[in-house]
Amino acid sequence: MATQEDLYRMLGVSRTATPDQIRSAYRKLARKFHPDMNPGNKQAEEQFKKVSAAYDVLSDAKKRKLYDEFGEAALSESFDSAKARAFRAYQQRMRTRRPAPPSPDEEVAFEEPGGAEGADLGSLFGGLFGGAGRRRRPRAAAGQDVSMVLELDLLQSLTGAEVQVQISGPSDRSTVTVRIPPGADDGSKLRVSGRGGPGAGGGPPGDLVIETRIRPHPFFRRDRPALTLRLPATIDEAYSGASVEVPTPDGPALLKGPPRSQQGTRLRLRGKGVARSGQRGDLYVELDVRLPDRDDRELAGALERARSLYSRGVREGLKL
Numbered sequence: 001m002a003t004q005e006d007l008y009r010m011l012g013v014s015r016t017a018t019p020d021q022i023r024s025a026y027r028k029l030a031r032k033f034h035p036d037m038n039p040g041n042k043q044a045e046e047q048f049k050k051v052s053a054a055y056d057v058l059s060d061a062k063k064r065k066l067y068d069e070f071g072e073a074a075l076s077e078s079f080d081s082a083k084a085r086a087f088r089a090y091q092q093r094m095r096t097r098r099p100a101p102p103s104p105d106e107e108v109a110f111e112e113p114g115g116a117e118g119a120d121l122g123s124l125f126g127g128l129f130g131g132a133g134r135r136r137r138p139r140a141a142a143g144q145d146v147s148m149v150l151e152l153d154l155l156q157s158l159t160g161a162e163v164q165v166q167i168s169g170p171s172d173r174s175t176v177t178v179r180i181p182p183g184a185d186d187g188s189k190l191r192v193s194g195r196g197g198p199g200a201g202g203g204p205p206g207d208l209v210i211e212t213r214i215r216p217h218p219f220f221r222r223d224r225p226a227l228t229l230r231l232p233a234t235i236d237e238a239y240s241g242a243s244v245e246v247p248t249p250d251g252p253a254l255l256k257g258p259p260r261s262q263q264g265t266r267l268r269l270r271g272k273g274v275a276r277s278g279q280r281g282d283l284y285v286e287l288d289v290r291l292p293d294r295d296d297r298e299l300a301g302a303l304e305r306a307r308s309l310y311s312r313g314v315r316e317g318l319k320l
Contacts, residue, residue: 007054007067011049015068019059026055033264035284049226052227053279065279077277078179143197145207150178154217157184158227158274167195167208178210183276185224186214188205225281230288233257238265238289248272248283255285263289 008015011025011187027178029051031037031256038044039206057075058064061231066074070084156163176195182189189211190291196206214222229246237244241259245252246269255270292299 004018007048008141010050010054011058013058017058021060022055023261026051026059030055035268049281052282053225056279057162075277076213077183118156125201143203145206145209146196147209147211149213150180150213151156152180153215154186154220155249156180157212157214157222158182165208165210176208180209180212183224184212184214185222188212222274225274225276225283226284226285228284231285232290233261233287234290235292238262238287244282249275257263257287261287261289263287 008017009028010024011093013021016073017025019218030048033044033048033051035041035045035048057067066081070079073079073084074081098226109177147166148167150163150165152161152163156181161181162177162178164175164177167176176192178190178192180190181238189209192208192210194205195208198205219230221230227249231244231246233244235243238257238261240261241257241261243254243256246271248269253272255267255269255295257265257267267285267287269283269285275281
């Protein structure tokens with residue numbers, strides 16, 4: 001898993017900063033990098049997402065306490081503070097040559113491409129508390145892991161789902177019910193302990209490793225932790241600034257656009273995006289203004305008269 005930037009450094013505050021100091025620093029940076037202040041600037045938008053995610057953790061007393069104690073490991077969706085402390089105590093006992101049994105693995109956890117986030121406690125905390133955790137379970141006689149690809153629709157990936165998957169073994173086929181945690185992404189991996197190939201000589205079985213594929217959606221696209229909706233709108237809704245109902249992962253929400261909104265106008269619903277690792281992104285709404293698909297002379301005349309309402313030519317300055 002890639003090393004994250006320190007959240008305090010990201011906001012430009014010390015680790016002893018008060019909640020008011022953290023809030024003030026966040027507001028200053030949010031104004032600076034806000035997408036509305038930097039239209040089309042992807043770098044500023046990415047920085048805005050980072051400071052928002054940092055504020056989400058440091059403004060919450062419980063999340064901040066866990067982050068101060070365990071660092072970036074506390075940001076993992078599968079993080080369990082009780083198991084983390086137990087594993088740390090186990091590591092300390094190992095260093096003094098008094099080994100103790102480890103805590104059991106999580107049954108299902110995310111494992112990101114290129115890393116092993118959440119695969120087991122040894123991999124999750126090995127880098128934080130030392131490498132001894134990697135020896136916590138002998139693998140020499142373990143069975144082979146079984147890999148498979150599972151397709152999900154977008155809503156299942158956002159809210160989580162229980163799905164049944166079939167595993168084909170050497171002599172039989174079995175069905176396993178797997179709980180997909182909220183926030184699964186295209187290419188995310190889930191590890192289900194003990195549902196892979198059988199171990200040799202009484203060794204433990206391997207794991208079932210599921211890689212998720214998210215089916216494309218006609219209106220939504222995902223840019224974690226943000227979610228973007230291309231929202232069809234009528235001419236009068238765009239011109240008058242109407243309130244419209246918008247689908248979100250939490251159910252319908254009401255969104256009011258500004259009067260005289262243009263094609264591609266980008267609006268935001270805070271906290272209605274992708275939920276993952278204790279963080280929640282925003283939902284961005286891009287207006288897709290649609291013309292009527294039936295002919296009407298009265299409307300055509302009204303639109304022709306509306307030409308005089310443009311403050312300047314719509315193609316003014318258009319050149320190579």
